[in-house]
Amino acid sequence: MILEELDDYLVQLEDFRETVLSTMVMVNEIPAPTFKERNRAEFLVDRFSELEMLNASIDEKDNVLGIIPGKVGDRDILIVAHLDSLFNETVDHTVTLEPSMAIGPGVGDNSLGAAVLGTLPFIMERIGLELDANLVLLGSSRSLGRGDLEGLRFVLDNYKRPFTAAVCLEGIRLGRLSFSSIGMLRGELTYRIPEEYDWTKFNSVGAIVDMNDMINRILEIPLPRKPKTTIVMGQMEAGTSYNTLPTKAKLRFEIRSESEEIVSELATRINFLAEEMTSKTGAKVEFKEIARRRPGGTDFSHPLNTISREILKRLDIKPRITPSSSEVAALIEKGIPAITIGLTNGENAGEPEESVLIKPISKGLAQLMALLKAIDMGCANES
Amino acid sequence: MNLNKWIEDNTYHHSAFADLKELVEQKEKSGLTISLCIPTLNEERTIGKEVVIFKSELMNRYPLVDEIAIIDSGSKDRTLEVASSFGADTYLSEEILPEEGSKRGKGENLWKAIYQLKGDIIVYIDADIKNIHPRFVYGLIGPLIKRPEVSYVKAFYDRPLAFSDSIRPSGGGRVTEILTRPLFSLFFPELTAIIQPLSGEYAVRRNVLEKISFPVGYGVETSHLLDVYQTHGMKAFAQTDLDQRVHRNQETRALGKMSFGILQTFLNRLYSYGTIQSDYEIQTVLRQFQVQNEKYETVEYNIPEYERPPMITIPAYRKLRGLPPLKDKK
Numbered sequence: 151m152i153l154e155e156l157d158d159y160l161v162q163l164e165d166f167r168e169t170v171l172s173t174m175v176m177v178n179e180i181p182a183p184t185f186k187e188r189n190r191a192e193f194l195v196d197r198f199s200e201l202e203m204l205n206a207s208i209d210e211k212d213n214v215l216g217i218i219p220g221k222v223g224d225r226d227i228l229i230v231a232h233l234d235s236l237f238n239e240t241v242d243h244t245v246t247l248e249p250s251m252a253i254g255p256g257v258g259d260n261s262l263g264a265a266v267l268g269t270l271p272f273i274m275e276r277i278g279l280e281l282d283a284n285l286v287l288l289g290s291s292r293s294l295g296r297g298d299l300e301g302l303r304f305v306l307d308n309y310k311r312p313f314t315a316a317v318c319l320e321g322i323r324l325g326r327l328s329f330s331s332i333g334m335l336r337g338e339l340t341y342r343i344p345e346e347y348d349w350t351k352f353n354s355v356g357a358i359v360d361m362n363d364m365i366n367r368i369l370e371i372p373l374p375r376k377p378k379t380t381i382v383m384g385q386m387e388a389g390t391s392y393n394t395l396p397t398k399a400k401l402r403f404e405i406r407s408e409s410e411e412i413v414s415e416l417a418t419r420i421n422f423l424a425e426e427m428t429s430k431t432g433a434k435v436e437f438k439e440i441a442r443r444r445p446g447g448t449d450f451s452h453p454l455n456t457i458s459r460e461i462l463k464r465l466d467i468k469p470r471i472t473p474s475s476s477e478v479a480a481l482i483e484k485g486i487p488a489i490t491i492g493l494t495n496g497e498n499a500g501e502p503e504e505s506v507l508i509k510p511i512s513k514g515l516a517q518l519m520a521l522l523k524a525i526d527m528g529c530a531n532e533s
Numbered sequence: 534m535n536l537n538k539w540i541e542d543n544t545y546h547h548s549a550f551a552d553l554k555e556l557v558e559q560k561e562k563s564g565l566t567i568s569l570c571i572p573t574l575n576e577e578r579t580i581g582k583e584v585v586i587f588k589s590e591l592m593n594r595y596p597l598v599d600e601i602a603i604i605d606s607g608s609k610d611r612t613l614e615v616a617s618s619f620g621a622d623t624y625l626s627e628e629i630l631p632e633e634g635s636k637r638g639k640g641e642n643l644w645k646a647i648y649q650l651k652g653d654i655i656v657y658i659d660a661d662i663k664n665i666h667p668r669f670v671y672g673l674i675g676p677l678i679k680r681p682e683v684s685y686v687k688a689f690y691d692r693p694l695a696f697s698d699s700i701r702p703s704g705g706g707r708v709t710e711i712l713t714r715p716l717f718s719l720f721f722p723e724l725t726a727i728i729q730p731l732s733g734e735y736a737v738r739r740n741v742l743e744k745i746s747f748p749v750g751y752g753v754e755t756s757h758l759l760d761v762y763q764t765h766g767m768k769a770f771a772q773t774d775l776d777q778r779v780h781r782n783q784e785t786r787a788l789g790k791m792s793f794g795i796l797q798t799f800l801n802r803l804y805s806y807g808t809i810q811s812d813y814e815i816q817t818v819l820r821q822f823q824v825q826n827e828k829y830e831t832v833e834y835n836i837p838e839y840e841r842p843p844m845i846t847i848p849a850y851r852k853l854r855g856l857p858p859l860k861d862k863k
Contacts, residue, residue: 168585168588168589168593168619168620169589169593169594171585171589172585172586172588172589172590173589175582175585175586176586176666179664200553200554244663244664244779245582246578246579246581246582247581247582247585247615247619248581248615249581249611249614249615249618249619272594
């Protein structure tokens with residue numbers, strides 16, 4: 151029944167692609183690095199108020215929330231899109247629209263997701279989609295990096311009613327389905343040479359070389375093939391010029407594993423390496439845990455995941471099942487059946503020239519409408 | 534006239550008109566129709582965004598604007614393809630009123646828009662705005678919908694991102710402050726209250742637009758202000774702060790050409806109003822200099838400020854609007 155309606159949705163939703171695009175441009179041009187999402191939240195709360203949603207408001211963590219009341223209203227379904235972006239305010243956030251794509255820093259991650267959230271009430275009203283359950287729309291703050299999903303966690307801890315299920319919106323990539331979370335730990339290693347350091351000491355090579363040594367030591371740690379485990383060296387900062395020995399360095403990394411124990415074990419070993427380097431070099435090497443996720447999620451055969459795959463297949467999109475460490479992880483921790491979907495395809499994710507394709511957005515919207523309807527009809531409940 | 538009082542009564546911030554639902558209701562009550570004209574020449578990088586935002590926000594979500602038209606001067610890039618792919622009506626300037634011939638210049642597009650577009654109010658928005666937002670349109674339309682006595686609403690851009698003192702200079706760009714405002718101060722002091730007389734964004738009632746002539750080049754904004762002021766006085770004007778406008782900055786030499794065109798228009802107006810009298814025929818060649826192999830040489834630009842007559846005098850327009858033909862002057 152739901153799958154049959156997809157063809158109609160596809161035709162109807164063609165008309166709303168530009169509404170979503172225009173909202174996406176306006177969202178994207180409001181810079182919103184993590185912890186500075188307030189202006190974006192205000193833009194969305196204005197949208198929610200204009201559309202006469204219930205309880206349109208911004209909370210103390212700068213989350214924006216609004217409710218589309220259901221016909222029955224006995225259950226609450228959560229739709230969430232994170233508002234923060236990877237780019238700071240100094241980056242030119244201007245979007246360029248070409249006939250086939252939109253280009254600009256953060257358009258896919260996650261201005262498109264936030265734009266769909268902001269236009270969803272308008273679209274549902276125009277196509278006459280009414281649900282029995284209440285639909286709670288959340289633009290979440292403090293999601294990325296050091297934010298560590300703080301906004302969403304705050305809502306989950308303080309919202310007065312349980313959520314039946316949740317859908318997380320990400321701009322790219324269409325076909326993506328994430329319903330499980332891997333074990334994850336984000337860590338930061340800082341290396342600081344104290345002011346009183348004796349540079350005449352043999353082997354004084356500076357922060358970069360020592361940090362390089364540290365990276366090699368981390369990479370030498372044997373990782374099991376099962377459960378699957380990796381360490382990603384994501385970001386490094388060090389040095390000021392060609393010929394000055396750097397006194398500070400910072401390394402950001404992520405440990406990912408299907409096993410929570412292995413994540414903890416690796417963190418302990420890296421901490422030990424940091425202490426060892428402190429004693430060997432006289433520099434101060436510190437390990438700091440920034441974020442942690444426990445592995446978990448629903449099964450492949452969970453009805454929510456099954457219908458999500460069927461919807462994609464009906465739309466001729468190959469499902470790509472990937473575990474996630476983003477919003478879905480916080481939902482899983484609370485025992486809420488949740489899934490992350492992508493809304494279109496794109497390129498250069500995380501780069502200033504990030505782009506999203508315009509045409510597939512209607513498929514992304516059709517996927518979302520069908521999924522909402524399926525959840526409303528009870529498919530998130532395991533029998 | 535007390536200029537400070539005029540500014541206080543006639544200067545708005547776009548946020549005063551941000552309640553689009555209310556604005557649409559008032560528009561519908563008044564029975565006004567509104568057309569948006571974007572004159573273009575090689576604007577493929579910015580035109581798509583302008584069309585999408587205006588169309589979806591001001592036509593689909595809130596039916597404030599009745600039509601959006603691109604009037605193009607013959608772009609060599611994909612301006613028209615991009616604009617039409619997002620659903621704008623696109624026109625080549627030279628194909629509108631072909632019997633009147635074709636001139637090059639933005640003013641030509643603005644003039645032809647009066648014939649081509651249907652609205653009682655025409656809003657002109659430049660195509661090179663990087664930070665486009667619906668406020669650029671509703672901020673200009675607002676005063677016209679709410680105040681029937683206002684006929685011409687001009688944009689200005691203010692609110693610097695940071696300013697440490699409580700008093701700050703407020704004004705236009707380089708040409709405004711070096712040329713236009715001094716000229717207005719000399720001859721039309723009341724017009725100095727218009728904060729950015731050269732801004733390319735304004736909304737005007739058709740019954741005013743159709744009666745003024747249009748220089749096709751740089752002088753079009755200046756001539757509008759002078760002619761509307763001559764006929765209606767300051768009561769016809771209002772202005773709206775649209776916050777920041779991000780656009781390409783022009784080189785000083787290009788501003789020299791612009792100033793030359795504006796100055797021609799201004800002087801011609803002074804003669805035609807009888808403000809100053811002279812038989813001197815104004816020159817149309819601007820001379821600038823460049824150095825090549827340590828030799829100074831003149832570069833000459835012929836910048837004639839050709840003017841289109843008031844649209845209401847054009848036979849095809851009169852026919853289109855159901856007006857009786859003008860009697861031939863004998």
